[in-house]
Amino acid sequence: MNVTMKKTAVAMIVALMLAGCSSSDGDSPSRQPAEPVPTVKAIDYSKQSVQQLEQSATTAQKVLSDSQTKLTQVETEITEINRRITVLNEEIRVLEKAETPDANALKEKRDALAEANQALTVQNKILVVAQQDVKQAQINVTNVQNILIEKKAEQEKPPVVVVPDNPSQPSQPTQPEQPSQPAQPNQPAQPNQPSQPEIPPMAEGDRVITLDVNKYFSNDPELKYENVAYSVNGSSLSVNNTDVEMDIGKLSNYQYGLHRGVFTHPDLIVKDGTGKNQLNYTIVNQPYSFYGVLADNDQGYQFLGYVDKTFISKNSPELLRGSATYKGEVMATYTVDGKYVDKTAYDAYSQHNSDYFYISPYPTDDGSLRAQYRKDIVTFNEKDGTIELKADFDKERISGYLNSNSIGRVRLSETDLSMNGYTGAFSYQNGKTLETDKLKQGKYVGRGSSNRKEVVGQIKIEFDEQKLGGEFGTYQAVYGATAQ
Secondary structure, eight states: OOHHHHHHHHHHHHHHHHHHHSOOOTTOTTOOOOOOOOOOOOOOOTTOOHHHHHHHHHHHHHHHHHHHHHHHHHHHHHHHHHHHHHHHHHHHHHHHHSSSOOHHHHHHHHHHHHHHHHHHHHHHHHHHHHHHHHHHHHHHHHHHHHHHHHHHHHHTSOOOOOOOOOOOOOOOOOOOOOOOOOOOOOOOOOOOOOOOOOOOOOOTTSSEEEEOTTSOEEEOTTSSEEEOOSOSSOOOOOBOOSSEEEEHHHHTTTOOEEEEEEEOOTTOOBOSSSSOOOEEEEEEEETTEEEEEEEOSSSOEEEEEEEEOOOOBTTOTTSOOSEEEEEEEEEEEEEEOOOEEEHHHHHHTTTOOTTEEEEEEEEOTTSOEEEEEEEOEEEEEEEEEEEEEEEETTTTEEEEEEEETTTEEEEEEEEEOEEOSSBSOEEEEEEEBOOOSSBOOOEEEEEEOTTSSEEEEEEEEEBOTTTTTTOOEEEEEEEEEEEO
């Protein structure tokens, strides 16, 4: 899609949103668009019959599914608008630095940026409402199912029979004594079933990461979470700090699930050429781990992955044993080589050089040498697909599949589990992805939480230039998964 088409698309989105919310009354042209309101309401199911509850349970489940679909659509739309805003900011920066700025082009880009920001504001309001609808729909589903179970149980209780008092009966003849029966052996006591632990609340101060000058994101060793340190994915993010901390728990209001936003700090310096000094975060909190991506405003990314390292003895009944299947979701960047530029063009973009690659000098037609530089094109997919892993703790092996929206289904070949000798923790550092007709052999790694209930890891796969018909690039992902 070219620039004009993208600009038109954003304009249409904004126009449709505002048209749907604004009044057609010509006497009130300044009326503000109506704020979006939740459409899923709380429902009292307590007075419904079993038959009505069964119908309500089906309806509530459909409302939840529709609400989740709508939320996903809104999240996708916001991701696309944010990507568009990033592109427009870059295009405006280039136009402003040109020797002879094109006033008309600048105005067009700035108008498009204003429209995109307006669209983002509208979508963010819709996002809040969509999240509220999903939450209420989940509550409704839980309530109707619980009440239905209770009422069915009441129906299945045997009726209470009232026996009237009978007049005295004539005495019956004495029956001969029956021989005593041999005593029955005592039945062995049944072992108590372990209770299912509740999901632990997120504690304050546990999920703190430190931004390091060498682009490495570490965790205080005294804290609860451990970094997946053997990262296969390099960082294209450049921050010039050593002691700036990000409290992931606080940023996500100590709630589990997906969270996104912008992180700033008085001492934070982000070398992306925009001067904004901010990091965009997309984080998923799980009860025993968290993972996600930090991004600057010029295609710089850093993958994060941490698991709970609380000490749990390898003999603890709390541990998963035998085998486990883990299922979860994937975030990914899809990088394709961009166009080459010479040093003159490179110098114009030199405020942020982490996305440029130096190419050895090559001879020109006049025999002189000229250096080339390349700026890659990076696409971030917040929801790039799913992952499924199967771990065998007895054989100490793990394997699985990546189901990526970007590169398709990829086999994660079986590899060794490295088991901790004292706790339930485990890791895998040398996993390989199966080579295909389009992809080179890649690598996957991961680490399990100390109770073995969750895993977090990363994947990196390069494209073969010949196999992709001239396109060359890299797929990098971070994932989190829970035991089923």
